[in-house]
Amino acid sequence: MSEISLHGGDPSVLRRLNSAATLRALRGGGEPTLSELARKVGLSRPTTEGVVTDLAERGLVTEVAPRSGAGLGRPARRYRFRAEAGYALGLDIDAHWVRLFLADLNGRVVGSHRADLDVGWQAPERLAAVRAAVKTCLAESGIERSALWAVAAGTPGVVAPDGTVAFCTVVPDWQGLNLGRELGRSFSCPVYVENDANLAAMAERWRGVAEDADDMIYVLAGLHTGVGVIIGGRLHRGRRGAAGEIGMLPELGLRDTTAALAGAPLPAPGTVTGGAEAVLEAARHDDPEAVALVERLATRMARGVAAMALAVDPETIVVGGALTRAGGRLVDELRRRVRPLCLSPVRIESSALGDEAVGVGAVRLALDRIDENLFRIDQG
């Protein structure tokens, strides 16, 4: 009884299954021979050869120089995955800056760029500056635009599935903009748009302090606030892409952090000037007034963070964003204030990726979409 049914037994489905398994084995690294690859995947050598030929034609696999054999005869041919077959571009578009990261199919970063944006700009000027930054980043990295297989962009606000910024108070002239469509004009590959805190959560799970966490929360504590939620290893967006927007409740203290830092009068105007960034810098240097401000912010944020912790009961809460630049003080204060509000001690960590989290998360999202297509077996 060694029969197996594959709903119709479509041979092209089997071919794609074999192709995906072979690609996965090659992507794991190394430069196997056909025989080694066949053994690893569990296919016959002739089948493996057919699959590899097909993958090479698609540009995903290439032959490497054979190693000089110890024995007699011609050394066996070896193959490797072509991570340089395509690239993923990740953008972090904020009110104040755009950050870009360019990575190959293995996630190796091959280029990055950052440009300041004027917070007073309307959408067209901001989009033009983003496009210019993309051009510079590609040129500096020596990567052709046509080599991009996917682009993802992070933005503050609630993002609808079609790439529209459905709700955003942080970036002027941004709410209602179909950012996916606007950016899509510059690329021939798919463009995805996601909330910035969501992407930062993905980044910290990929390469940060929450590596491989099943359930985690990322709190973006910057000039605006946001929350990203990973559940069961996957980004939880919610019905309208608005999961984590708990800062909407004024008593949970996340909503008006921005106002307190960016707009409201500072505690000692004579001592600390230059806005939020200056406060943060001062707090790092133990200026007592600024330290007091960070402590007050922590007190206010603690309830929102605790509410998220109680709602989701995560393994880890990662706190990132500009406010964490204050030398870990904000995170220390949050730890002290959140724990008494929770049922059990919750792990609260500083972001490992700092200001790069959103851009790195955008790369991860773009790579995820590329992988879904590479390993899709239900379509031709």
Next chain:
Amino acid sequence: MSEISLHGGDPSVLRRLNSAATLRALRGGGEPTLSELARKVGLSRPTTEGVVTDLAERGLVTEVAPRSGAGLGRPARRYRFRAEAGYALGLDIDAHWVRLFLADLNGRVVGSHRADLDVGWQAPERLAAVRAAVKTCLAESGIERSALWAVAAGTPGVVAPDGTVAFCTVVPDWQGLNLGRELGRSFSCPVYVENDANLAAMAERWRGVAEDADDMIYVLAGLHTGVGVIIGGRLHRGRRGAAGEIGMLPELGLRDTTAALAGAPLPAPGTVTGGAEAVLEAARHDDPEAVALVERLATRMARGVAAMALAVDPETIVVGGALTRAGGRLVDELRRRVRPLCLSPVRIESSALGDEAVGVGAVRLALDRIDENLFRIDQG
């Protein structure tokens, strides 16, 4: 290239794959012949016959009386899934009652029972009463204890993975009890323990107002409060089984509902007496004092419900428990108060299962565990 690898090609894995596919097809209903079944599953007729013989030996499948054929010769034998091969028992253990539901493998309820528990009892008396209720339920249904394949129990509080009630203020002498082990003494099948609101969420998704919802929240508004969270179609328990315990934050209004109803002085002692249940009954009859109390409760609960809605962004919020007996008033008031706090209009519905939600959810959990074993293919 019609080769497929099953990591080692273990024939027993293939046998189990075929067995699971056949069982699934039979459980879908109907009384197919071997040929019909073979066609449906995509196996050969001899393979199907072998699988069906094996399933019949395990008591999961039985031959039914052949239909008189229209043509000549002996009519073909027909088979059906034996839903009566085993049973699932669901318990809802509260401070005030235990409710039981007994269902066959298709989820058809074949028996139920309810017994009052004295809120003053210590754990041993309460457990004895639960055991007596189980005995009565089995006897009344005519089901042997040995026919139970899984038991699940819902309880207020945070439940640890090993079945210990890790946190519970509602049921006296309950916190710290390993309820799973205590109940397990009465059964030879596995016993599972889960938070009551979590089970109610599963029940409403199974047979209630949130049928097949991917992301939903159940708010248990009774003499105690609780929240169950379904994400991606699965119960989200959190790292310590404490997801949804947002009522721990006093300003979110869920924590002291119990106290307000059960312990605090009622608004008009002359008008409304007899504790919380009487208030609810009065509210249903539009007693103005009681109506005012329900409205105050709704105002307090609204922030907690909104916090969960903002954290998870669900398709539906289902509100159940004793407080919803007040003629839908509590749900109406919650709708009115929660929506302005949220980013987008959220769907808030009254529980369809009422007081039965926790017990029905316990049956669903037990059936899920049975199914996992029935369709497991990675073990013998």
